Amino acid sequence: MKYLWRLLPLGFILLLAGCGKQNLSALDPQGPVADIQFDLIKLSLYIMIFVIVVVFAIYLFVIIKYRERPGDTHIPKQVHGNKALEVVWTVIPIILLLFLAIPNVMQTFTLADVDVNEEEDDFVRVVVTAHQFWWEFEYPDYDVVAGQDMYIPTNTKIIIELEASDVIHSFWVPALAGKQDNVPGITNDMWLIAPQEGIYQGKCTELCGEGHWLMDFKVIAVDPDTFDTWASSMARTVDEEEEVNVVSAEGREVFEQNCISCHAISGEGGDLGPNLTNFGERSVIAGFLDWDENDENLENFIRYPTEKKPGNLMQPFPNLADDEMDALIDYLKSLKVLE
Known part of the structure; x- marks a missing residue:
């Protein structure tokens, strides 16, 4: 029992490995690139399993065959080297490395080839x-x-x-x-x-x-059709966007007074922060905050952005009036290009 405390750091690491609400696994590949990389992962795993099995088999064979026996006091013959064994345990790892290296090098060139035939390839x-x-x-x-x-x-x-x-x-x-x-x-x-x-x-x-x-x-x-619709809608100018979307005029005014120097909408505005043309369609706020019923997460991020996302360069707006904040939030939530 006195040694169990040494296992606590390992348990803590395993708990951390399971943290997070998002699935960031490469073990469920989608598409040819992920499939290629997953195959290389499996190849590496198979080779490592083979090596582990062989090493443990030899290890068990040695400790069983050459274990100390009761009454056996003779000293084994001392051997200082075996050329055949040395060649074997040098050649086999080289062969295994070639099995691993050749597919990796070949697929590296495949994955690095970004050239397309513009006449044939979409x-x-x-x-x-x-x-x-x-x-x-x-x-x-x-x-x-x-x-x-x-x-x-x-x-x-x-x-x-x-x-x-x-x-x-x-x-x-x-x-x-x-x-x-x-x-x-x-x-x-x-x-x-x-x-x-x-x-x-x-x-x-x-x-x-x-x-x-x-x-x-x-x-x-x-x-592809939905993508074309999205792209054409994102490329609309502000005037065109206003023709197809009914938005809060007050919210638009608040945005132009406080946000437009850093954030662009439909081609108008700055580029210091993310483009907000389709902000209302995003599933999370600022890449990580969930939408909530009363929009408190969005309001708090606008008022105190560095408290929610440390180190980001967004200017805080702690003194924005409540009615202006409400109008701004309504306007931002109305920014959609796919209905």
């Missing part, structure tokens, strides 16, 4: 820029910029160009593809395909500051 290009602590998704061919949620069409090759505006971040959507770094001044490329509609959880996997643990995003895969 593809969408997305420039993903990481900021402290939010994500920006630009679609150059559609003249669209989105924040936090990355919309993609299903069964379409998505060419992703990874960039960073400040420090090193890392883009990871485990169900669709492995992680790739966003490095300031460098553009890294990757590709993925989502075979079916759904929401795929993504996360930054590079420690990028005190708000790193809340730097989440979602990849939302929709059918």
